Amino acid sequence: MKRVSIVTLSALMLLGLLTSFNQKAVAQEAPKAVNVIYMIGDGMSLPQVYAAMLASNEPMTFSQFPYIGVVDTHSSSNDITDSAASGTALASDHKTKNGMVGMNPDTIPVKTVLEALSEQGKETGIVVTSYVTHATPAAFYAKVPKRSQYENIAVQMAENPYINLIIGGGMKHFIQRKDSINLVERMEKELGWKVYDTLADIDYSCKKYAVMANSDHMPKAAQRGDFLPRAVETALRTLDDAENGFFLMVEGSQIDMACHANDSTWMMDEMLDFDNAVKVALDYAKEHDNTLVVVTADHETGGLTLPDPKSKYSDVTFHYSTGSHTCLPVLVYAYGPGAEQFTGWMQNSDMKAKIMKACGFENFGDGLPEYDGPNIPAIRINHDSKPE
Numbered sequence: 024m025k026r027v028s029i030v031t032l033s034a035l036m037l038l039g040l041l042t043s044f045n046q047k048a049v050a051q052e053a054p055k056a057v058n059v060i061y062m063i064g065d066g067m068s069l070p071q072v073y074a075a076m077l078a079s080n081e082p083m084t085f086s087q088f089p090y091i092g093v094v095d096t097h098s099s100s101n102d103i104t105d106s107a108a109s110g111t112a113l114a115s116d117h118k119t120k121n122g123m124v125g126m127n128p129d130t131i132p133v134k135t136v137l138e139a140l141s142e143q144g145k146e147t148g149i150v151v152t153s154y155v156t157h158a159t160p161a162a163f164y165a166k167v168p169k170r171s172q173y174e175n176i177a178v179q180m181a182e183n184p185y186i187n188l189i190i191g192g193g194m195k196h197f198i199q200r201k202d203s204i205n206l207v208e209r210m211e212k213e214l215g216w217k218v219y220d221t222l223a224d225i226d227y228s229c230k231k232y233a234v235m236a237n238s239d240h241m242p243k244a245a246q247r248g249d250f251l252p253r254a255v256e257t258a259l260r261t262l263d264d265a266e267n268g269f270f271l272m273v274e275g276s277q278i279d280m281a282c283h284a285n286d287s288t289w290m291m292d293e294m295l296d297f298d299n300a301v302k303v304a305l306d307y308a309k310e311h312d313n314t315l316v317v318v319t320a321d322h323e324t325g326g327l328t329l330p331d332p333k334s335k336y337s338d339v340t341f342h343y344s345t346g347s348h349t350c351l352p353v354l355v356y357a358y359g360p361g362a363e364q365f366t367g368w369m370q371n372s373d374m375k376a377k378i379m380k381a382c383g384f385e386n387f388g389d390g391l392p393e394y395d396g397p398n399i400p401a402i403r404i405n406h407d408s409k410p411e
């Protein structure tokens with residue numbers, strides 16, 4: 024009898040072990056992303072990436088990611104998107120009209136991946152080298168029919184309960200306003216922010232802060248040094264102890280500006296700077312294997328081609344066919360849990376669902392989130408103006 028019990032016990036223990044192995048095996052098959060770092064090179068398609076690889080004589084950090092796909096960037100109104108419509112598509116599930124931020128073509132506000140993941144308990148951050156109110160970052164938190172409504176976007180940022188940290192330029196939209204409101208003062212006194220004008224002063228115990236390190240966009244890469252990689256480091260250091268993980272959006276904002284200017288030296292500097300920021304993110308992801316890194320772009324700028332390319336920088340010929348955007352698709356590069364979804368040909372409006380799925384959320388809703396944070400007024404939607 025005793026022997027039977029021991030045999031039964033042993034069998035049960037073995038079964039338990041096998042079950043736990045099985046569960047482990049299942050968990051290993053589909054690990055969930057706890058942290059997401061979503062990196063956007065504004066205006067960066069394959070020509071910009073390959074030009075930078077020729078220039079540095081090295082692959083880009085992200086070109087070595089294990090999963091690569093193609094992203095169709097057209098907006099709901101045009102084959103050639105602007106950064107507002109593509110930012111909205113990359114942030115939400117919706118293609119919209121050029122010029123519109125955080126709204127569908129009928130001016131109905133849409134929920135972004137930052138807002139949806141914040142609702143799931145993740146901390147969130149945004150790091151850019153443009154104004155913090157520029158089209159791409161704004162597409163993650165603001166809802167306006169015209170991207171040029173910077174002062175309105177600044178108010179929506181200040182009042183947004185979903186952002187934990189935001190770093191970039193554009194202080195003028197907060198303190199040199201037509202309505203004479205000192206929005207920085209309001210942010211600090213009424214809305215729970217700490218506002219800094221340099222990365223150096225940050226109090227890491229602070230759970231909601233904005234760094235606006237320039238009145239305008241940040242200076243060009245050659246002048247601003249390693250601001251972007253340092254800002255990503257700063258953000259990761261802040262978000263690292265987030266209990267339920269984090270969502271961080273990073274934009275290499277000025278690749279686009281350089282390509283609008285058809286300025287190859289500036290473009291190259293911006294590309295290598297953006298790749299240095301990706302390297303910071305990848306180093307973090309290698310240490311934290313629950314971190315998904317997705318690198319993509321909103322559109323191509325400049326119609327860049329590389330006729331007669333040679334192996335040395337000085338021999339590369341750059342040819343720009345326009346000072347505007349083109350409809351050339353861009354690529355997406357992914358590393359970490361859920362990265363395998365980012366292959367094949369996809370739409371820019373597919374990204375949110377893929378990121379949410381990587382984090383284990385599939386039916387996450389699509390409408391405007393409810394703004395029920397204590398003492399935080401609802402985001403103001405400006406319905407007065409028509410889309411551009």
Ligand SMILES: [Zn+2]
Pocket residue numbers: 065066105106279321322
């Ligand atoms: Zn853009």
